Amino acid sequence: MLATVIHAARDIRVETVPDPALSTGADAIVRVVAACVCGSDLWPYRGVTPTKEPHRIGHEFVGIVEEVGADVRVIRPGDFVIAPFYVCDGTCANCRNGVSTSCLHGGWWGSDDRFGGFADGGQGERVRVPLADGTLAVVPGPVGDDEIPGLLTLSDVMGTGHHAAVSAGVGPGDAVAVVGDGAVGLCAVIAAKRLGATTIIAMSRHPQRQALAREFGATDIVEERGDAGIEAVRALTGGIGADRVLECVGTKESMDQALRSTRPGGMVGYVGVPNGGPELPVRQMFNRNVGVNGGVAPVRGYIDELLPDVRSGAIRPGRVFDLELPLAEAAEAYAAMDERRATKVLLRP
């Protein structure tokens, strides 16, 4: 079968790899209907994190279950499923606490691991899914083709934007600023509106993303960055800063923007993978009572809550996909996202 393999920075290839097979009794084999490229896939693509040897890549997909192992109780062949960007059992203490990204028995796509061998990357024709009952979320009933983009966002970006908002404690009437206009930032706008924020400031310089942010519920756009950006946010928030700021990038500059855009007593919810950023300035946080909460988003647990709103059209996160390509053109998908020609690319095997 075909799957995406990263060989080095800016060297993405679609290659023939072995078909996956059931390994443990808890596995399922899923035929991928749609996959996509994550902003975090761009770190190795750009060489920010080194690629020491060629390896499979990708961790967001939806598909149809083809086979299940003998111990699988919930997932059945023929189910349409959403795979979160990690593997989890759904039953350990951390999963029960809602932190399935810290599952005591889980792991990551595309890694050699403890659940029966190699866990395939998500950008391929088929994927062996370990701990299938815990990992996969079933979408009931017939699934229309037009539903695919929205459902696919539940594998990562919509749940991650939601996690930023939940971590920051967004609630009714809040003034929220969103740092980052990538797919996660745009989904954070959706999440902020859904949770009742009434002022939603999207920090973006990109006209198309600004338009999508407004469509998703942003009430204001701030193009400035640094001190000017902070002043602009304060001018929109009674002079003191936003109640909640959602940091959806992960750089030193974006976290600084987020921390200083937050009002005293407010909270930064952050989901951008910290990459090359510094440690957090504790004294600055202390003096202003600005908290920082978030991390690698436990999206599996959010699917149940968000799925009805996606299916009803109450929220339309699938709109973040502005380019669709066949899997064979994965290299172009990476390039388009890297060059910001596309916000988010959907791949069809």
Next chain:
Amino acid sequence: MLATVIHAARDIRVETVPDPALSTGADAIVRVVAACVCGSDLWPYRGVTPTKEPHRIGHEFVGIVEEVGADVRVIRPGDFVIAPFYVCDGTCANCRNGVSTSCLHGGWWGSDDRFGGFADGGQGERVRVPLADGTLAVVPGPVGDDEIPGLLTLSDVMGTGHHAAVSAGVGPGDAVAVVGDGAVGLCAVIAAKRLGATTIIAMSRHPQRQALAREFGATDIVEERGDAGIEAVRALTGGIGADRVLECVGTKESMDQALRSTRPGGMVGYVGVPNGGPELPVRQMFNRNVGVNGGVAPVRGYIDELLPDVRSGAIRPGRVFDLELPLAEAAEAYAAMDERRATKVLLRP
């Protein structure tokens, strides 16, 4: 009148200083009934923060109002009042948000400032209180002498321990660990119990403080520190760490202890003034979804909530005072706290 002046590290003197007088119409003059020494006063005492020139010190006191300015509407001569460790107007946007330590018009005791001249330190016979209506909390009715220690804790340590618990989001059924067995850490034990925590782990090596922690509601004591301390906390919390950890020291080691003792998805509430500590390790926090929230505690706003429980005896934070001295012996008060011969010293002018 007499007041405490710090001249240099380990050089605390009680000297004759000018009597305070009303300066602005918003002032009150308070005759101090009791004051105390704060853990943060030990930083200049120990020379960790330099003392460039002699200055007044102290920021926790209770007393009787003697005079008020023409614009004071709430506070009246004869009132028994609690002064928080800072000055605030109670009406600005930050005060209304519950963050009166970031009052747009407030400030700090013992500093030259914007409200009519010098704001006296709190360890003296009398204090000019700027913004009296916002700053001071009135204790209604007759106040018994045995109530003084408990009421005095509301000027700082009880409200600060409470802030750690509130910032960490302590709620019913939580497993809470408290790092620090000073007066604030002990009050954090009280606060955790009051907010419904059912497992309360006090990290302490000091037998008398351990006993007081147990009296306040600690269910377990952990004497170990570092990796051994983290293992001990995990052993008491189902192997994963405490839901909420209250950091009440402010050093590099104590914050590390707190962060690593927290379970994935948990929160550190911190109130120890960061002193010489490093920045926060964002990648470690991100990977485990451990949040950090807190800061300089807005205790003025907590007095209304905590005062009834202090007066009824439902909580007994005044027990943290284990030494009482006349103001004239302030130097011995500092030495006793520095050498950990006393947890908290009450000074009577």
